[in-house]
Amino acid sequence: MKLEMRGLSIDWLIEIIHLCIERIVIVDHNGIIVYIDEAYCEFIGTTFDDAVGRPVQEIIENSRMQIVAKTGEKEIEHLQPINGSVMIANRYPIFIDGKLVGAVGTVIFPDPDNLRHFKNKMSNLLEELNFYKNKAVNELTSKYSFDDLIGNSQAFIEAKALGEKVAGNESSVLVTGESGTGKELFAHAIHQNSMRSHFPFIAINCASIPEVLFESELFGYEDGAFTGAKKGGKEGLFKVANKGTVFLDEIGDMPLSMQSKLLRALQEKEIQPVGGQKTIPIDLRIIAATNRDLTKMVEDGTFRQDLYYRLNVINIEIPPLRDRKEDIAAISKKLLQKLERKFYRKGTVLSPKVVMRLEGHKWPGNVRELENVLERAINVLDGTVIKSEHLPLYIRDQEINQREEEFSMAESTSTLDLPAVKPLKVTIARAEKRAITHALEIAGGDKLAAAKLLGIGKTSFYDKCKIYEIR
Ligand SMILES: Nc1ncnc2c1ncn2[C@@H]1O[C@H](COP(=O)(O)OP(=O)(O)OP(=O)(O)O)[C@@H](O)[C@H]1O
Numbered sequence: 436m437k438l439e440m441r442g443l444s445i446d447w448l449i450e451i452i453h454l455c456i457e458r459i460v461i462v463d464h465n466g467i468i469v470y471i472d473e474a475y476c477e478f479i480g481t482t483f484d485d486a487v488g489r490p491v492q493e494i495i496e497n498s499r500m501q502i503v504a505k506t507g508e509k510e511i512e513h514l515q516p517i518n519g520s521v522m523i524a525n526r527y528p529i530f531i532d533g534k535l536v537g538a539v540g541t542v543i544f545p546d547p548d549n550l551r552h553f554k555n556k557m558s559n560l561l562e563e564l565n566f567y568k569n570k571a572v573n574e575l576t577s578k579y580s581f582d583d584l585i586g587n588s589q590a591f592i593e594a595k596a597l598g599e600k601v602a603g604n605e606s607s608v609l610v611t612g613e614s615g616t617g618k619e620l621f622a623h624a625i626h627q628n629s630m631r632s633h634f635p636f637i638a639i640n641c642a643s644i645p646e647v648l649f650e651s652e653l654f655g656y657e658d659g660a661f662t663g664a665k666k667g668g669k670e671g672l673f674k675v676a677n678k679g680t681v682f683l684d685e686i687g688d689m690p691l692s693m694q695s696k697l698l699r700a701l702q703e704k705e706i707q708p709v710g711g712q713k714t715i716p717i718d719l720r721i722i723a724a725t726n727r728d729l730t731k732m733v734e735d736g737t738f739r740q741d742l743y744y745r746l747n748v749i750n751i752e753i754p755p756l757r758d759r760k761e762d763i764a765a766i767s768k769k770l771l772q773k774l775e776r777k778f779y780r781k782g783t784v785l786s787p788k789v790v791m792r793l794e795g796h797k798w799p800g801n802v803r804e805l806e807n808v809l810e811r812a813i814n815v816l817d818g819t820v821i822k823s824e825h826l827p828l829y830i831r832d833q834e835i836n837q838r839e840e841e842f843s844m845a846e847s848t849s850t851l852d853l854p855a856v857k858p859l860k861v862t863i864a865r866a867e868k869r870a871i872t873h874a875l876e877i878a879g880g881d882k883l884a885a886a887k888l889l890g891i892g893k894t895s896f897y898d899k900c901k902i903y904e905i906r
Pocket residue numbers: 583584585586612613614615616617618619620621725726766769802803806884887
C-alpha cells in the first residue's frame with residue numbers, strides 16, 4: 436500500500452524545498468535535470484527554464500548526479516567545488532517500486548563548525564591523493580646502475596665499491612647520508628646488480644604515507660577490512676615486490692607502531708593483510724635509507740633498536756658533496772649531459788671560474804642542489820659556456836656574502852656604532868623567513884626537501900610558509 440500525503444499539492448512541496456537550507460536538484464535515470472530549486476539556479480547563474488531538460492553535468496560544475504542515477508549508489512558528504520566555493524554534497528538514488536528512476540542531490544555551504552570538520556577531512560584526502568600520486572611515479576623497476584654513480588673521490592669510490600660488493604648477497608642494506616647525496620641512486624644500483632634484478636624494485640617513501648594507511652599499503656587488506664576499502668581487497672606493496680627488492684626510503688620517518696609490524700614481517704618472512712586471518716609468505720630484500728641519525732633516534736626511543744640492527748646489516752654512508760669537492764666537476768659534466776637532453780642542447784661546458792665557484796660552495800643540498808643550479812644556468816644560457824653570471828646570486832656572491840657576514844658581525848660587536856635594536860620577535864622572524872627562502876632556493880622549490888634541509892617537519896614548514904607568505 437502506498438502512503439499518500441492527503442491534500443499536499445505540488446506548490447506545497449516546492450515551498451517546502453525553498454525553506455530547506457539545502458539546495459536541491461533532481462535528475463532522471465539519464466542524468467537529465469527534472470527539477471532544480473530557484474536558489475540553486477541563482478547560485479550557479481542559470482534559470483529553472485534553462486536548466487530543466489539539460490544533462491546535469493552541463494549545468495552544475497563537478498556534478499556526479501548522472502553517475503548516481505546510473506549506479507544507484509548513494510554518495511554522502513562529498514566535497515564539491517562549485518563557483519569557487521566548496522560545497523558539501525549528498526547524492527541519493529531514487530528507487531520507485533524497486534526500480535532506479537533517478538537521483539536527488541543536495542548541497543549546502545558548510546557552517547563554521549562543520550567547516551572545520553570538512554577541512555580536516557579535505558586535508559586528509561589531499562594527503563592521501565598526494566601519496567597515491569607519488570606512488571604512481573615511484574612504483575617502477577630500478578632505473579639506475581652503478582655506472583650512473585659518478586665520482587672519483589676516495590670516499591665515493593669506497594662507498595660505491597662496498598655497494599657493488601654487497602649487491603649480490605641477500606643482506607639488508609642501510610644507506611645513510613645527507614639529503615641529495617644520492618641514496619636512492621645507490622638503492623637502484625644495488626637492486627640492478629643483484630640476483631633479484633628481474634623481479635620488482637618497489638620504492639616506498641615512508642615520510643609520505645599517512646600513518647593510518649601504512650599497514651594496508653605495505654601488507655594489503657582483505658575484502659571489507661574497513662569502510663572505504665576496495666571490494667575484493669588489495670595486495671600490499673610487500674606482496675607486489677615479492678622476490679624483488681623493497682626500498683624503504685626515509686625509514687627514520689616510519690611511526691613506531693609501524694616499526695614493530697615491519698620488524699615482525701621481516702623476522703617471520705610473512706605478512707598478514709589487514710582484516711585477514713591467513714598469512715602470506717614473502718621473499719624480499721630490504722634496502723633502507725635515511726638522512727636522519729638513526730643511532731640518536733634509537734637512544735631517544737623514537738626508533739626501535741631491534742629494527743635498526745636488522746636493517747643496518749651493511750651500512751653504506753655516502754659522504755656529503757662538500758667533503759668530496761674533487762667530484763664536483765665530473766658530476767656536473769654528467770648532470771649537464773642529462774640536462775642537455777632535456778633542453779635540446781649540445782656542447783655545454785663550464786668556464787674554469789664557474790668550476791672554482793662550484794667547488795667553493797658548501798652544498799647543503801648536495802648533488803640535488805648542484806643539479807638545480809645547473810638547470811637554472813642552462814635555462815638562462817645563450818651560448819654554450821656557463822659563466823659566473825649564469826649562477827644564482829647566492830653562489831656567485833659567496834665571497835661577498837662572507838665578507839658582509841664578517842662585517843656585520845664586527846659591526847654588531849662594535850660599541851661605537853651599534854645597529855638599531857629591533858624587538859627579538861621581529862629579528863627571529865626575519866631570520867626564519869630568510870632561512871626558509873634560502874632552503875627553498877637550494878632545494879629548487881621542492882618543499883619537502885627544503886623542510887628536510889631545515890630539519891623541520893613538513894606541516895610546520897607549510898605553516899611557516901603561510902605565515903611568511905612564501906609562495
Ligand atoms: N654520484 C652521483 N652521480 C650522478 N648523479 C647523482 C649522484 N648522486 C646524486 N645524483 C643525482 O642527485 C639527485 C638526488 O639524488 P637522490 O634522490 O638519490 O638523493 P637522496 O640522497 O635520496 O636525497 P633525499 O635524502 O633528499 O631523498 C638525483 O637527481 C640523482 O640523479
